[in-house]
Amino acid sequence: MRRLLVLVISVALILLAAPAGAKRADKPPRPPAGLVDLSIEADLWAVNTAGDTISYTFTVTNRSNDELTDVAVRAGLADLDETILDETITLVGGETRSIERPYEVKPTDMGLPELVNTLTVTVGDLEETATATTPVWATDACVWEATGVEGVFRLATIQTEYQPCRWTADQGYWTLIVTPTRTKPSSVQVTVRDHYPGNWCVAPVDPNTYPETGELIEPSGVLNQRIRGEVTVPVYFPGSGTCLAGGAGGVTMPVGTPGDYYLVAMGDIELTMTQGWAG
Incomplete structure (x- = not known):
């Protein structure tokens, strides 16, 4: 009983000796929301036929003054399991990076009402998304x-x-x-x-x-x-x-x-x- 009492007192003294406001060091702090701005633009207003090529422009901006490393930039057509962009980049403070990628419309795409491309940017635990939607206006050949x-x-x-x-x-x-x-x-x-x-x-x-x-x-x-x-x-x-x-x-x-x-x-x-x- 006396040993147990000494052990409890020792643990309490150790906790009291810890500096005020000390944080756990096993996980980095979560990046603040709004750390990056992102956008995605498609140049075609609509898709008319298989073979049409949509040019996508993906833009990411570092809104902070600090360098951001290991920024994962990914984009794709979820309904079609198509990956259009998959890169990891570094952005210095205030930098804006634009990346262009083409996508050629396939015959199977023409059965959809629209093509939705989702851009996802991940920095640590922070994840932001943006989308671009292009209507599919299927057009038959002139006879x-x-x-x-x-x-x-x-x-x-x-x-x-x-x-x-x-x-x-x-x-x-x-x-x-x-x-x-x-x-x-x-x-x-x-x-x-x-x-x-x-x-x-x-x-x-x-x-x-x-x-x-x-x-x-x-x-x-x-x-x-x-x-x-x-x-x-x-x-x-x-x-x-x-x-x-x-x-x-x-x-x-x-x-x-x-x-x-x-x-x-x-x-x-x-x-x-x-x-x-x-x-």
Whole structure:
């Protein structure tokens, strides 16, 4: 009993002798929340077809004044078990690091309503995430039927609502002939873009000088009006795959798959096409 009492007193004295505020040294302190800022951006507004390439930009910022080591940066499409980025980096105080990675859309991706890419940044016990969501707007191929005239083809399906079909075409001029099927003036819409949404495939007077001169064949790339008789609409497909007129607000938009273009034909019309400028 006397030994036990001495042991208890000894332990108590040891605890009292420990410096005030002493911490356990077997685990590093948790990094504060908000230590890093992160973002993820996708350049395409929507995916139209397998083969489209989305360019992702991942950005991480060290908000502290201290160097951060062993910063794990990972990103992927969880629903598809696709890893797009997996790196460990060091960031000095205040540093911002941007990393770009492409992702080519697969045929199996087209069955999803959207592609969700999640960026995860881990520093010690701290974990932060950000996501980028790209809608999947599956687009069928345009069906062109022979007309009996060599090199001239007719669009099989004229849409009743704004829904593009995918037109795979070679570089150069193409001519669309829009013919109303009613005797009265008919409201017609024919548009050609390099993506959906995307840039207008207008036809320049001289592709070697456009867009410096800005001269276009009129109307070209876009027809949205009431017509009574046949109208010729030339379009131009550049070798880069990016059509010449910008999209919304005149801003040039990214292109998913060079060589694929998107045609909308609406109204009581017949639409035929031939390669080359027939004007």
